[in-house]
């Protein structure tokens with residue numbers, strides 16, 4: 001696990017103790033990240049879907065898979081595609097939101113892999129942030145309904161919805177998105193997370209016939225304590241909610257696409273334990289994974305990009321362009337860039 005963790009955090013300011021601690025989370029689950037199998041499952045579901053879509057020859061495309069931090073590495077996948085004669089690629093990141101970590105870094109790593117291969121590397125167009133696509137929203141509405149139904153009946157109408165996303169440094173959050181667009185003082189990442197929480201809550205209310213209060217929380221913080229990251233942490237917030245008399249929560253990990261380690265450990269083990277200790281009933285909505293609405297969305301995004309249709313989305317923060325301008329989703333202020 002350690003080489004993988006070193007890959008993820010190379011060049012970042014992450015304490016060694018944090019790596020050792022996160023390594024333990026993986027050992028608890030057999031010393032293997034669940035994310036590779038989740039990628040294989042998504043690809044299998046996409047193949048089935050793309051093959052069934054006989055009316056849409058555009059989608060009868062071969063599918064490849066590359067990781068940023070582990071095998072199969074993007075570098076190897078780029079080489080394999082080039083050898084297979086692939087000239088144009090449309091890439092989907094398993095990450096739906098704007099920010100350096102959730103979007104720009106994918107672009108950079110794809111670029112690096114292409115440069116490493118050389119001028120014969122295929123062209124690769126990364127699909128824009130798709131956080132408010134109806135397929136992403138509706139898969140969360142569906143899994144949140146299921147999670148709500150897992151609460152004891154008498155608690156369901158009193159539950160609080162906690163929408164949980166990966167915390168990132170506050171500076172990174174403020175620099176997220178397109179600098180020419182006003183997302184409010186917190187930046188695109190938080191604005192997009194807020195919109196998804198609102199949309200899922202509204203559609204859930206329409207389906208259930210009653211509305212639940214909701215809020216944003218963050219999880220999986222790393223980095224030194226001296227650096228401000230997005231808050232509140234889900235565990236801290238659970239303590240406050242218990243003090244306020246809240247008895248049930250449904251956690252919706254809307255910042256993620258599949259139930260990987262940040263979800264399985266930080267929510268299903270850690271936050272669940274916090275809730276248990278506080279006497280709060282907690283259930284957790286599944287991430288999209290291979291949900292049919294999410295799988296269908298991938299087909300729609302590929303078709304959208306191939307045709308050059310305007311980006312589809314349900315919120316006022318829907319991406320306006322397919323290719324982000326070079327100064328969007330920076331990591332640091334320009335003068336501090338490394």
Ligand SMILES: CC1=C(CCC(=O)O)c2cc3nc(cc4[nH]c(cc5[nH]c(cc1n2)c(C)c5CCC(=O)O)c(CCC(=O)O)c4C)C(CCC(=O)O)=C3C
Pocket residue numbers: 005008009012013014018019022033034035094095096099101102166167168169220221222223255256257260261262
């Ligand atoms: C925004 C965001 C997403 C969601 C968007 C997306 O999915 O892209 C995400 C997903 C993921 N993060 C993952 C794993 C890790 N992330 C780390 C560290 C970090 N993540 C960050 C941000 C994000 N991360 C940041 C700002 C850091 C600090 C270091 C840095 O500035 O880059 C570390 C180092 C140890 C630690 O500090 O926790 C690990 C091991 C896995 C794989 C899980 C599995 O194996 O199942 C997944 C899907």
Ligand SMILES: [Fe+2]
Pocket residue numbers: 166
């Ligand atoms: Fe991460």
